[in-house]
Each structure stands twice: as structure tokens, then as C-alpha cells.
Amino acid sequence: MPGTLARAPGLPPLTDDFSQPYWDAARQGTLLIQRCRTCRRYQFYPRAHCAHCFADDPEWTPASGRGRIHTWTVIRRTPNAEFAADCPYVLAIIELDEGPRMTARIVGESDGIACDRRVRAVFARAGETAVLPDFCLDRG
Amino acid sequence: MPADWSGAVAIVGAYESPRRRAPGVHPFAIQAECAKGALEDAGLGMQDVDGLATAASFPAEGAREMAVAEIAEYLGIHPRWADGTDIGGAAPVSHAGHAVAAIAAGLAEVVLVTYAACGYSWPHGAPDYLTYAHGPGQWELPYGPSTVATYALAARRHMHDYGTTAEDLAAIAVQCRANASANPHARYTAPVTVDDVLDSPLIADPLHRLDCCVVTDSGGAFVLTSARHAREMGTRPVYVLGFGEALGQVSMSQMWPFTATAAAASGARAYQTAGMRPDEIDCAQLYDSFTITVLLALEDLGFCAKGEGGKFASAGELAPGGRLPINTDGGGLSSNHPGRRGALAVVEAVRQLRGTSPGVRLDSPRTALVHGMGGSLSTSATLILGV
Ligand SMILES: [Zn+2]
DSSP states (O other): OOOSEEEOOOSOOOOOTTTHHHHHHHHTTOOEEEEOTTTOOEESSOOSBOTTTOOBOOEEEEOOOEEEEEEEEEEOOOSOGGGGGGOSEEEEEEEETTSOEEEEEEOSOOTTOOTTOEEEEEEEEETTTEEEEEEEEOOO | OOOTTTTSEEEEEEEEOOOSOOTTOOHHHHHHHHHHHHHHHHTOOGGGOOEEEOOOOSGGGOOOTTHHHHHHHHHTOOOSEEEOOOBTBTHHHHHHHHHHHHHHTTSOSEEEEEEEEETTTOTTOOOOOSSOSSGGGGGTGGGOOOHHHHHHHHHHHHHHHHOOOHHHHHHHHHHHHHHHTTOTTOSOOSOOOHHHHHHSOEEETTEEGGGBOOOOEEEEEEEEEEHHHHHTSSSOOEEEEEEEEEEOOSSGGGOSSTTOOTHHHHHHHHHHHHTOOGGGOOEEEEOOSBHHHHHHHHHHTTSSOTTOHHHHHHTTTTSTTSSSOBOTTOHHHHTOOSSOTHHHHHHHHHHHHHTOOSSOOOSOOOEEEEEEEETTTTEEEEEEEEO
16 A cells, blocks of 8 residues: 555545446546547546436546646645644645646755646545545656 | 517516625514515505515525525515526626516516625535536536635636736626725725735635635615516616626636636626617626626627726726726625625616716616626626616
8 A cells, every 4th residue: 555645534436336346446546537439538637427428427547647747836724623733735736747736745845846847646535544646746 | 680578577566675784683674674675666566566586595695505595574565476497696787687677478467686695704614616516516526616716717818818817807897896895885995906906815825815706794676567567656767778698617627718707698688689889889787796707798798808897907998988887886896795695786786877876876877787796707697677
């Protein structure tokens, strides 16, 4: 289990039968996204249908875990008590190399965070059970 | 060609609560204060109301999912038409448009749109998430978003793509504060400078405390009726000329592109139904939850080109003598933002067109645009009014 990074539980994801494979894969250090069996386009966040062509049952597929920072902010104060102790932290929108965007934190070294900077997925334990895909600056 | 309903309905009464702090007061009491105030302004009574619209199920608004029914009961009325559309802070602007359709269709004759919240003093706690942590929210809430952070994300990308600066954003806050200085009810009236905004603490980079709206306990209401009915009344009607609304996204990962909003679509529909262009708008009340909210609206509503909003603001075009005076009562940034500024934006537009603004009074404006933006740059409603 990847777990060199850890933080407070915050607000854990409330999973369901459909989303469980995503969270199980995260625990194994894999970021899953979806690809439509009909139009072959990728999507995130995961859904029971393809939001591009409305075909049913898009398939899970491992993402490269590589992408770019589309935009980011440093949250210094929050009204949301679950995350107050985490402040300051970097919230970002990551554009994956496969195309879709996802919300995540940028963890680790913060010098050099900027729009369009390359990042790679890392996996952080949140509390006892959840493992969340996060990103760090890709120095490679 | 304007829509066939353009000008068929008028706003005949408007009221904003002078409250800004109301500890110990339930928001329903402020709802009733505002309803009464707007009806008195119209020369009507509660018994004349046959349509009611409100959104009141945010925690500090006091109601649950059947908010409009709860408020009807509290007011003691049994309307034959109701609208409880909840698209965040844009909801009251949306209600105005829906009321126009209802009145034009004969489903109601006198529609009351009310709003109140105790955003500051609400004692029961209130996280500002827009969704639950299940369903789509399981891919966003565990990362710890906040309302201001989502707007900060948009501001950052706009800076990256167009060279917009923190000073450009600050210019919007400075103008709203200048407008508030004349308004005796405004939450803050002391002038601020661009440096004051930049020196205020960062809440979520690049947004500072003074890039954020005030948080108040207050409310507002307005009354719509048919133009025919309005002309028989003693007040000066403010006609609804155009309206449009649009839904963008709720999850920030779904905002695409990040530097434009649903305002482009709602604005286009509002201009189309009014048969007007942006350069025919004399003044605007633009939703100012944050400075970036205004900047994006300026571009999306066609007052300047995409990417030029910062220059437009910094050049002073938002001042009373500029190309587009905005938020003449001080707006949400300095006067009043209990939760859904849209209600108060409509009220100030009506006052401005009647020459009764408590803030800056422009020289006989004939047209006003009201723009509501809800959620995390999620939803948009745009109204064009005229006298
Ligand atoms: Zn598809």
C-alpha cells in the first residue's frame, strides 16, 4: 500500500458499488479513469454513462498519472472545519495527459507551482482507510 | 426583435432590509420584513400576492427543501403559483425571469420574490460545500475545497492566460467601496485603495480578504405584475425587457473553459429577448461574491473582450462616469451579501432606475442589467430592466 504521505481524514469519500474499483485501485497506487467503449473518449469524474455520447457502461482504464496543473490555489483559511487543520494546502485542477481534468491537491515541494507545470500522481492516505490520488511537481 | 413578452411585466415594488447584523433573529422574520417592505413600496397588500418565489434552504436561510412552502406558510398566504428554483446566489434573478413567464401566461398576476439569510450570525454552523461527499462529490470534497478557493482557481487561470493582475481585481473592490461610501446602510463605507486590498490577508491565492464579499444578516424582496396592472398603480414601473439563464458546472473539474462562465449564455439570451446590445446598457448590478466574479461577467456579458476585463476595471470604466457604472450601492463587496446577492442586485437596479439608490445616483439611467452568479461560478441568470 502506498502510504509515505498521510493527512487527517478530512471528509472521506463516501463510496458505492460503482465507485469502489476506483478507490480500490488508488489503494494499490493506480489512478483509474474511464474510457467510452463506443466513442473511445476518456472522462473524469467517473459516471455510469459516457457524458460525451451518452453510451452506457464506460470502462475503467489506468491513467498514466501524468498531467499539467491547469490552475491552483493555496487555501489559507477555510470555513470547513474538517480541513481547518490542513491549512495552508494547495488545491488544484489537474489536466491529465489523457485529456480529462480532476480536482486534487499538490503535495510535496511547492516552489515552482504554476499553471501548465508538469505533475505526476502520488497517493496519500487520508485517515485510516481512504487513499486519495494527489499530485506532485514532476522534476523528471 | 425583442421577445413577445419583453416589456409585458414590470417590477413595481422593491425593498432591501437595512439590517446587516441580526444576532438572535431567525431569517424568516427578515423574509417577512422584506415581503412587507416590497409590497408597501408597490402600494399592495399581502392579500394581493398570488405568486411566491424564494430559495431558502441554505443553512443560514432557515428552511429545508420545501422552502417556498415554508415561507408561504410563515407569511400566511396560499399562492396559486410558486417557484423554489435554487441555483445559488443567482436564484432570485432566475425567479424574476420565471415570474415574467408566469405573469405573461396568466398563471399569476402579482408575484412576490423574497430573500433573507443570517449569513453572519447563524448559530448552527454551515460548511460551504455545494454537494455531498458521495456521487460526484466523492471526487472533489475529500480534497477540501471552499467557495472562495473555487473562485481563486478561476482567477489564477485568468491571470495566466491574459496577464490579469491582482491590482486589476483590486480595482473592482475599490470601486464598490467608493460607491458604498454614500450608502448609510452599507456594511463598510470607509474608502480603500488598491494597496489596502493587496495588503489584506490572502484567503485563497490570489484572492485577498478584500476581494471577498461582506457576510451579513439581511434580505430583500421585489414585486412583479403585468405592465397593464402596473400602469394603473401609483408607482413608477420598471419593465423587464430581457432575461436569460444558464447552467454551467458544480464540480470544478467540470468547468470548461476555466476563464469563461455560463454568463456568456445567459447574457446572450437576455440581450436577444430584449432586442438590445451591451452598449445600450446604462448601468449594471453584477454579482460580486468576489472580485473575479465581476471581472468574468464583464467579459462574458460582452462589455469588453475576453481577457480585457482587468484593463476595463483598472481604467476606471466601472466608476459612475465610466462606460459601465456597476454596483452603485456598494454591492456585495461592501454593502450587503447575506447569502444570495441576486435579490439585492435586482432591488438596487430598480432603485437606480427610479432615482432612489441609497448609494451613487447616476444621471437618469434608462436601462440596467442585473447579473446573478451562483455556486462556484456554476449558474447564471441575467435580467435587463428599463424605464
Ligand atoms: Zn462515448
